[in-house]
Amino acid sequence: MNEIALAVQNVAVAYGEKPVVTDVNMEFPAHQITALIGASGSGKSTLLRSLNRMNDEIATVTGQINFHGVDINRPETNVYRVRQQIGMVFQQPTPFPMSIYENVIYGLRLRGEKDRTLLDHRVETSLKQAALWEEVKDRLQTSVQALSGGQQQRLCIARTLATQPEIILMDEPTSALDPISTNQIEATLAQLKEQFTIIIVTHNMQQASRISDWTAYFEQGKLVEFKPTDQLFMNPSEQRTADYLSGKFG
Numbered sequence: 376m377n378e379i380a381l382a383v384q385n386v387a388v389a390y391g392e393k394p395v396v397t398d399v400n401m402e403f404p405a406h407q408i409t410a411l412i413g414a415s416g417s418g419k420s421t422l423l424r425s426l427n428r429m430n431d432e433i434a435t436v437t438g439q440i441n442f443h444g445v446d447i448n449r450p451e452t453n454v455y456r457v458r459q460q461i462g463m464v465f466q467q468p469t470p471f472p473m474s475i476y477e478n479v480i481y482g483l484r485l486r487g488e489k490d491r492t493l494l495d496h497r498v499e500t501s502l503k504q505a506a507l508w509e510e511v512k513d514r515l516q517t518s519v520q521a522l523s524g525g526q527q528q529r530l531c532i533a534r535t536l537a538t539q540p541e542i543i544l545m546d547e548p549t550s551a552l553d554p555i556s557t558n559q560i561e562a563t564l565a566q567l568k569e570q571f572t573i574i575i576v577t578h579n580m581q582q583a584s585r586i587s588d589w590t591a592y593f594e595q596g597k598l599v600e601f602k603p604t605d606q607l608f609m610n611p612s613e614q615r616t617a618d619y620l621s622g623k624f625g
């Protein structure tokens with residue numbers, strides 16, 4: 376068993392009076408890819424966004440989310456720092472209207488980083504990790520508008536990597552992309568787990584079975600089953616998981 380990157384204890388999330396995630400307990404293994412699957416509305420994205428305080432303004436989160444033994448929901452937590460250590464990539468690519476170079480170092484600029492050598496190095500490393508370097512290395516100062524959707528998403532991954540997080544949260548990062556771009560990103564993720572812990576929400580069960588080491592199945596805001604991916608797909612313990620995997624609902 377790997378070291379634990381993030382431990383979720385008795386977590387519940389509500390939008391106003393409406394509970395949408397209830398009593399979730401799970402531990403995310405470090406340097407592994409964990410997929411969150413389940414029918415639309417089962418609370419996967421809500422839980423994911425709670426893992427780096429992205430829900431602060433819109434939802435009430437109770438329970439503990441322990442990162443290095445400290446609950447990220449404590450009032451004294453530095454939320455900016457948590458989001459740097461636990462980064463997020465969204466469903467739609469969200470490049471900013473600036474150059475490729477400036478997009479990658481956006482988080483570092485916010486932190487006030489001015490060391491040109493460090494910035495150059497971080498741009499190159501992050502773009503290489505996101506498997507985009509070869510395609511853009513000769514046009515780093517050009518606008519992102521000319522990039523394809525798949526390239527833009529890899530750029531957003533590079534932007535997240537540039538601040539050197541420990542954990543990367545991904546909310547259906549390939550659902551807006553064509554199959555070739557999806558393959559490229561899946562190959563990238565396999566490399567990234569050497570260095571990072573990845574937690575990914577996906578609607579695509581083939582994708583979950585292809586890329587993840589662990590899979591958690593959610594139903595109506597509850598964690599039904601959490602196992603190594605091959606075991607969950609081949610030999611689910613719960614009938615509800617088996618029904619979902621066989622397409623009986625969802």
Ligand SMILES: Nc1ncnc2c1ncn2[C@@H]1O[C@H](COP(=O)(O)OP(=O)(O)OP(=O)(O)O)[C@@H](O)[C@H]1O
Pocket residue numbers: 390395413414415416417418419420421422433578
């Ligand atoms: N900002 C919000 N305000 C109020 N209710 C919300 C909000 N976001 C999501 N919900 C509701 O919370 C429930 C869980 O939604 P969530 O997006 O977490 O599920 P999901 O499993 O990720 O679904 P999908 O796969 O469709 O994205 C749904 O009933 C949804 O309508």
